[in-house]
Amino acid sequence: MTRPRAETVTRWLVSGPPFLFLFVFFALPSLIMVVASFRYPGEFGGLAPLAATRPGEDAGITAENYGVFFGDWIYFQILAKSFGVALLTTLVCLVMAYPLALLIARSPKRHRDFMILLVVLPFASNFLVRVYAWMIILGDQSVFLRPVNYVLAHLGIEPISLLFTGFAVVVGMVYVHLPFMILPLYTNLEKHDPVLLDAAQDLGANAWSRFWRVTFPLSLPGIFSGAALVFIPVLGMFAIPEILGGKDDWMVGNMIKEAFLGTRDWPFGSMLSIMLTLAVLAVAALAAFLARKGTARA
Amino acid sequence: MALLEIRNVSRRFGAMTAVDKVSITIEAGEFFTLLGPSGCGKTTLLRLIAGFDLPDAGAILLDGRDMAGTPPEQRPIHTVFQSYALFPHMTVSQNIAFPLKMAGKTSEETRSKVKEALALVHLEEKGAQFPHELSGGQKQRVALARSLVNRPRVLLLDEPLGALDAKLREEMQIELIGLQRDVGVTFVFVTHAQSEALALSHRIAVMNVGRVEQLDEPSKIYGLPVNRFVADFIGKCNILDARVLETSPGGLKLEVKGLGEVAAPAREGARSGEHGVLALRPEQVRIGAPDSHHDLKNHFTGRVHDLLYVGDITTYIVELPNGTRIEALLPNSAPGRATFFEIGDAVRVAWRHDAGNFLRD
Numbered sequence: 001m002t003r004p005r006a007e008t009v010t011r012w013l014v015s016g017p018p019f020l021f022l023f024v025f026f027a028l029p030s031l032i033m034v035v036a037s038f039r040y041p042g043e044f045g046g047l048a049p050l051a052a053t054r055p056g057e058d059a060g061i062t063a064e065n066y067g068v069f070f071g072d073w074i075y076f077q078i079l080a081k082s083f084g085v086a087l088l089t090t091l092v093c094l095v096m097a098y099p100l101a102l103l104i105a106r107s108p109k110r111h112r113d114f115m116i117l118l119v120v121l122p123f124a125s126n127f128l129v130r131v132y133a134w135m136i137i138l139g140d141q142s143v144f145l146r147p148v149n150y151v152l153a154h155l156g157i158e159p160i161s162l163l164f165t166g167f168a169v170v171v172g173m174v175y176v177h178l179p180f181m182i183l184p185l186y187t188n189l190e191k192h193d194p195v196l197l198d199a200a201q202d203l204g205a206n207a208w209s210r211f212w213r214v215t216f217p218l219s220l221p222g223i224f225s226g227a228a229l230v231f232i233p234v235l236g237m238f239a240i241p242e243i244l245g246g247k248d249d250w251m252v253g254n255m256i257k258e259a260f261l262g263t264r265d266w267p268f269g270s271m272l273s274i275m276l277t278l279a280v281l282a283v284a285a286l287a288a289f290l291a292r293k294g295t296a297r298a
Numbered sequence: 299m300a301l302l303e304i305r306n307v308s309r310r311f312g313a314m315t316a317v318d319k320v321s322i323t324i325e326a327g328e329f330f331t332l333l334g335p336s337g338c339g340k341t342t343l344l345r346l347i348a349g350f351d352l353p354d355a356g357a358i359l360l361d362g363r364d365m366a367g368t369p370p371e372q373r374p375i376h377t378v379f380q381s382y383a384l385f386p387h388m389t390v391s392q393n394i395a396f397p398l399k400m401a402g403k404t405s406e407e408t409r410s411k412v413k414e415a416l417a418l419v420h421l422e423e424k425g426a427q428f429p430h431e432l433s434g435g436q437k438q439r440v441a442l443a444r445s446l447v448n449r450p451r452v453l454l455l456d457e458p459l460g461a462l463d464a465k466l467r468e469e470m471q472i473e474l475i476g477l478q479r480d481v482g483v484t485f486v487f488v489t490h491a492q493s494e495a496l497a498l499s500h501r502i503a504v505m506n507v508g509r510v511e512q513l514d515e516p517s518k519i520y521g522l523p524v525n526r527f528v529a530d531f532i533g534k535c536n537i538l539d540a541r542v543l544e545t546s547p548g549g550l551k552l553e554v555k556g557l558g559e560v561a562a563p564a565r566e567g568a569r570s571g572e573h574g575v576l577a578l579r580p581e582q583v584r585i586g587a588p589d590s591h592h593d594l595k596n597h598f599t600g601r602v603h604d605l606l607y608v609g610d611i612t613t614y615i616v617e618l619p620n621g622t623r624i625e626a627l628l629p630n631s632a633p634g635r636a637t638f639f640e641i642g643d644a645v646r647v648a649w650r651h652d653a654g655n656f657l658r659d
Contacts, residue, residue, distance in 0.1 A: 199383035201370045202348060203444065204400030213396075217387045 037270035045264035065271035082251040086234040089173040093181040093230050101185035119182050131243050134172050138162040164246035172240040181226040188222025252276050299362050301326040307356035316342040318508035329478050331487045333495040334505035340488045344454050349373050376445035377454040382437045384429040391425040394444045415443040435466045455487045471497055492532045504528050526657050529577035536578040536624050542570045556622030561595045561651035578654035583626035585614055588644045597648035602639050616647050
């Protein structure tokens with residue numbers, strides 16, 4: 001079947017510009033990065049030329065960057081740790097966001113918009129300011145920590161320090177990303193038909209069963225979108241580990257940032273970036289596979 | 299002892315009284331209907347029986363036991379919701395298995411009972427499908443199977459046929475009657491459709507603004523309405539202002555506004571001089587040529603003001619010289635014949651002396 005000509009033109013007029021935008025500013029740069037990851041670094045940043053301009057200069061195409069990555073456990077460990085932090089952050093966000101999203105979704109309609117406004121309100125202030133605030137909250141001089149350490153000192157126990165630890169990193173990550181979990185969950189839960197819960201109760205389900213057999217399974221799509229919106233940005237985050245974490249809390253994002261802005265080794269940074277992308281794709285593929293298997297069984 | 303006893307139950311929402319001192323006793327195995335216009339309190343009453351809401355006064359007893367402290371999930375009472383409320387993430391079989399799982403039945407017993415329930419509603423082939431793959435009538439059947447699978451003492455049905463089209467509704471009505479007879483579960487059916495109530499029920503409670511107006515068998519509700527609301531709400535009715543002139547064991551002599559003297563059947567407790575209405579069903583009114591129906595006691599001459607042809611019957615609205623209008627039905631039994639009279643034709647309307655009801659105000 002052929003479409004009428006005018007319809008085809010309209011389709012391209014509407015979908016063309018965003019398509020072009022994504023091609024120029026996403027597909028093309030990604031391709032450039034793939035190429036860059038197989039090049040040598042330039043002397044003062046950037047890339048070395050493809051053909052040597054003077055003897056002894058590194059030039060042309062090389063897999064050396066990948067060799068470095070696979071040659072040392074440390075890179076794999078940092079990547080794995082980044083996944084661990086992202087996973088932990090996602091789980092904590094989920095556990096914290098679910099009751100809140102449920103509470104908002106079951107509040108009277110006239111209160112919901114206001115409650116959602118409160119959830120997104122932190123976005124109105126600067127991200128760095130909010131993360132820096134946690135330095136004060138978690139710092140050794142914090143009003144929360146000082147009484148604790150005072151008591152510990154009297155008990156003869158070493159004072160504890162929270163700032164510049166993995167704990168502080170996860171706290172910051174959860175704090176920043178919590179709204180991204182609440183919003184998709186709320187959007188899902190708000191659409192649930194309350195008569196389903198009546199029906200479940202009518203058929204003998206107590207509150208526990210009603211949640212686990214009706215509300216929770218129906219909210220899985222919301223959980224998946226929320227998890228994706230938290231997991232992926234956390235994985236590449238470098239600001240929070242840098243501000244709230246110690247040297248041991250570096251994540252793959254910090255390495256990439258360091259490669260581009262610190263050591264100015266663009267090819268190495270590109271390689272790390274590509275490894276991160278591949279790892280995310282692998283996780284997404286696994287999740288999709290598990291989800292499909294889950295629905296096929298249900 | 300009655301199975302379900304609703305004893306003097308009231309429920310108020312703010313200034314509005316949704317259910318007002320209602321007392322109903324329902325026997326085991328009965329097909330009982332709560333009938334009334336929207337807002338009459340029938341759905342509120344159903345929610346009170348199911349346990350989703352608690353009465354402000356009065357008590358609901360099941361097998362003589364007060365249900366006040368028993369939450370819905372522990373009452374042996376199930377509901378078929380108007381929207382069916384099937385769980386969208388479960389297959390038909392899983393939906394039906396839900397109440398069995400909640401009751402802690404073994405998986406073997408669950409499997410055999412689900413199979414039985416599917417057979418009961420003729421959906422043996424649909425067990426593995428999801429609700430969104432079913433038609434409205436099939437969803438309805440699944441909802442019925444799910445609520446009946448572990449044989450509740452009482453099944454509440456909240457306008458379950460409201461979402462179906464007319465033809466399917468009629469099929470489901472017949473199926474419901476058979477189903478209720480087969481499983482022997484007491485049905486409490488809520489509807490605003492009077493024909494549905496008359497067709498399905500053993501007994502009907504006609505409700506209006508939170509009160510029960512009349513509680514009786516369908517034929518009594520239709521044939522002997524106790525007041526003007528019931529007469530008007532159930533079926534079509536000519537309602538004419540009337541006053542009792544004379545009472546005798548054989549019948550009443552009424553002075554009907556616009557008609558004059560009319561003979562009506564005796565009514566217990568009617569006294570001469572009393573005001574009320576004469577309720578007369580259109581099918582009780584004969585219609586014929588101006589010189590016909592001399593044998594009937596009540597006959598009046600007028601002209602056809604309007605008529606409504608609906609296939610099997612035609613409704614004629616006859617206007618008497620003084621402006622009073624009377625509706626009469628005539629079956630179109632002669633093939634191909636749509637009307638016996640045309641608008642403007644002179645006709646006579648007549649009815650027997652024992653037709654109609656005098657209803658006191």
